[in-house]
Amino acid sequence: MRRQLSLTLFLLFTLFSSFAQAPSVTYHNKKGETVPKKEDSYFYRIIARDIESEAFKYVEFYTQGDVPKINAYISKPTFIQSTIGPFQSFYPNGRLYEKREYNNKNQVIDSAFRYYPNGLIESVLFYKTPSDEIYIYEKMGAKTDPTLFILAQDSLGNKLAENGNGKLVLKNLLSSNNDNYGDPDYESGPISNHKKNGEWVGKFRSYTFEETWKDGVLLGGISMDSIGEKITYNQATLTADPSYPGGINVLRQLVANNFRYPREAIDVGVSGTIMISFIVEKNGQMSNFKISNDLGYGTGPATIKALRMAKEVWKPGIQRGRAVRVAYRLPVTLHTL
Template sequence: MKKLVLLLTLISSICQGQKIYQPGEVESMAEPAGSGALLNEFISSNVQVPFRSSYQGMNARVFIRGVVETDGSMSAIEIIKGQDSLCNLEAIRVMGLYKAWKPGRVKNEPVRQYVNYSIPFKAATVADFDSTAWAIIMYYDSKFRKLDQPAGAEYRSVLPLDEDGNVKADIVYHQQMGRGKWKEVSRIPFKKEEFWYSHTETPAKDSIAAFRLSVEDNSQLNYVPVKVFQKNGKLLEYRRFTENRKPDLIKSYYLSGLLRERDIFSDSTCMNTKWFPNGQLASLVQKSAGSGEFSEELQIIQAFKPNGEVQVKEGNGWWRIVGNHGKYVEQGEVQMGKRHGKWIGKLADSTVFYKELYDKGKLLEGVSYKDGKERTYQEKMIQPVFQGGMPAFYQFLGQNIVYPADAARKGVSGRVMISFVVCEDGSLCDYKLEKGVKSDIDQEALRVVQKMDGKWNPGVLRGEKVRVKYNLPVNFQLQ
């Protein structure tokens, strides 16, 4: 009998633990860690509005109900009031990614609780989209100036899209031949490249087979974002550019499909936002466009812990940064958005690898520790530089580049992008053609870059010479 009573008590306890409470039944209701505003920002940043639902423009909401579990996740998500099936599925996907809830409580114990929430779906009308051709069609006059309508057009470009709004084939340019007939005059190749994707922050953890969709339009008439997907269709990376090929928006994603990091660029600044894997906002930092993580131009606006605890608010607080997937930790005071006072960096085994002293963002002094050596410094990062500076660099290019005869004869021009590594001794290695124009032009750019070997001063990080990857655009323009 005692065993039976014990068994019944155990079953009763389990059932009690599995009960799902209504909001009015709990003493403390479930809520997003950090704040509701942060959850709304997470939702708006992660929702990928289905193209088929929104190409004519959209401003709607999907209402869901789910169960906030005691571990901070949401399960059993269902649609209360939806839109079409694509939007409904996207709403469920996004809410399932967010695992930063503070669960409801009864008698100070976390419990499962129902929560209702709404997910906005907003999208502007897709400009120049022709739904009958399922393509973006642009029209131009005789001088290739874009027109708002087909009437009077001398040329047009056709960019075919798949059902999800991704480019799927070459951009084709046509010339008006009269009587509604068009003749193809050129095309820009569509590329679907399969490769092994490795994120720079966590390469061992987030490496996966992927494919990249892109169209390189050297005429600069169309501006097609570059997208990288996992094999299962989840987005890994998104890059959008302005008319002059400068980055406008860059996003990278965790393998789960959750947005990891976003850079929004303006003329002179970049707003960088990072999220933890559970969906909690990690940091919001403004930096000068083009500056790296070691720049003193950083403006630290907000920072949080994964549980939603505030570290930096309105530019003031104490920031603890976990880097390279837990391999090191940096921490120190932040005042008016800048590093201030003593900062210290430790490896995963608690070994100190640097100490630095700041005055409102300006590094006063630093000392690094490695291999039993101490190195003092007044600049955290010194970038590699061509010996003699930029004037000597451009002079070297001008004196050494030879325009390939065949390319010149055919009127081929463009920008070649070469990457290489400046080693600790100033030598160059790991040359790679990142973006080409034509084989002979590409080879000439590579030849000139290789000729720079030994003409660089190496980069220095915290007093130690280090290898630094460098990206160099080489322009070939006929006069």
Template sequence: MKRSILVLMVLVFIGANTEAFSSKARGKVFIGDTIVNYFDKSGNSVGTKLASHSYECIVPVGDEPNRFFNIVSYYTATDSMKSFAYSRDSTAGVFGWKYVGESTTYHPNGQLKSLEKFDINGSAIDSSYYYYPTGKLKMLITQVESGQNPFTGSPITKPYYLLYLDSLGNYLLKRGNGFIRFDYDNGDYIEGELKDNEREGKWTGWNMESRYEEHYLAGVLQNGKRFRANGELISYDADTRESAPIPSLKMDQFMKAISRQIDLPDHLIAQLKSSIINVRFIVNKDGRLSDFKYDSDIPSGVKREITTAIQRVGPWKPGRLQGEPVAISYTIPIRL
């Protein structure tokens, strides 16, 4: 499918959905600002459409104070839609996109895969529906209030698993009790028993090219083991299961070192709307930094200078998940 047709499709979808979504989201669509990203089957970024399994188009909608971003992704092989949603931000954070309103995903055969809803803060609300490629219901989740955000006062919710069925329509879980399995596009999975909506007993799964198992008591991880392909066994518990990436210096020293490296001419600084620039980048498995992203209104000269300054300070200690080093998105504010 030609790019011009794809752009037209995006415009049609925006026009059909924006009215029901929010009156504030209506406005001019800036096609010139459209961002296209390409991904392999595991969700890793690749450079070209030819090398990709899917691609996403990020289209700004509305005026500056009330701007949304329409996030539409497609399966490369067929150019058929993979997902459709809106976001307040044009860049995915550590935990993915912060969607606003309704989000839908589709199987490669065109069947609806999921239907989810999010509030203005990107938190899941109401009920979420998940389907098999045949169109049969797979899982039904509703969000229940579990507390209150101490900073915003808004409610904190958690998923309550109402139903889980196999592909033949047999019930495996009802009202938070029974067996459940979570499958991901890249072939990863995790499965086990829920008791009163909390993980209980042994859960098994596959990710990062190896098998692992975890043991839970009333939803609390007691211990876990990863079985690497080379025969190595890695053990962890609730405290060591996850760790964030760490810079080569203490954070305050790291930020000061970056500031000393930055030398911008006055004419570039004068073009900035704010003295604080948020920089997003990936801390890779080996500690190297890559995939730097900035807001679209930051001059290219400023981006290059800040990127170079951050990289000069040195590699990071990578983050870990279940004993394995993993690539993690990280954001830091740079004050000029």
């Protein structure tokens, strides 16, 4: 245990010695849920502000062996999907799983590569530079998929699709390591001229789906869960992030209005940023409140108490037409006079 703690401290120092504030460190199980101790975790996450770029360095390590899991930058510490610049993820054996590039709008751009555990390329995709002229399919009122499919092959190097034509089989080879839903997530179907065309099928977590595509436009889809419940969706309801009524600044103001400084925090003049993590549930309610970064003197519990007083229900995150649970982090800055 002492050696593991020493290694973690060394990693924190070497990775974040040039960053502004002390890094935020949280521990997580396979589902990504926060757990209190490192020994109870499957991986741990470190986030710290970069002095030069004002972005946030975002890394994750598998707890066993402190092996890198993710190496990236994000623009918002509350939202780990706000990736900017180069992104890399790794298998538990330390080999590269995926690398891609994001612009300052958190959109994937340029070439993206995914690899098998043996090091061979699984797929090569190319993401167009975002442009309404390219993406908007005006007649159908839907956005086209910005992805151009270049290459897909099996783990032995046999080509499944080449030069944008063939049958694509994309597997999330990390998903079976990260959740309790059995086989890896996947999607499979024909491509022509670098775009999805025809009937596609796949699996995501606990449900399967069928989709119809034409020249990169999703015409419609049906997802079915383990008990046979079916939900239809289209491009507009394919995915969506959770949102608070009126925007996140409304929630921040509610927390500020409801926050009551503990007496001991006033006495010592506590100032700084508290980070609260929670889950936006499928019904829009907040749950699983945890203090990711505490300033002490009762300020963490006081912040959670203020956050619980927000009565409005979130619009939940959406994945293939289904409401999903989404982890969220909210920084709260305190100043005492």
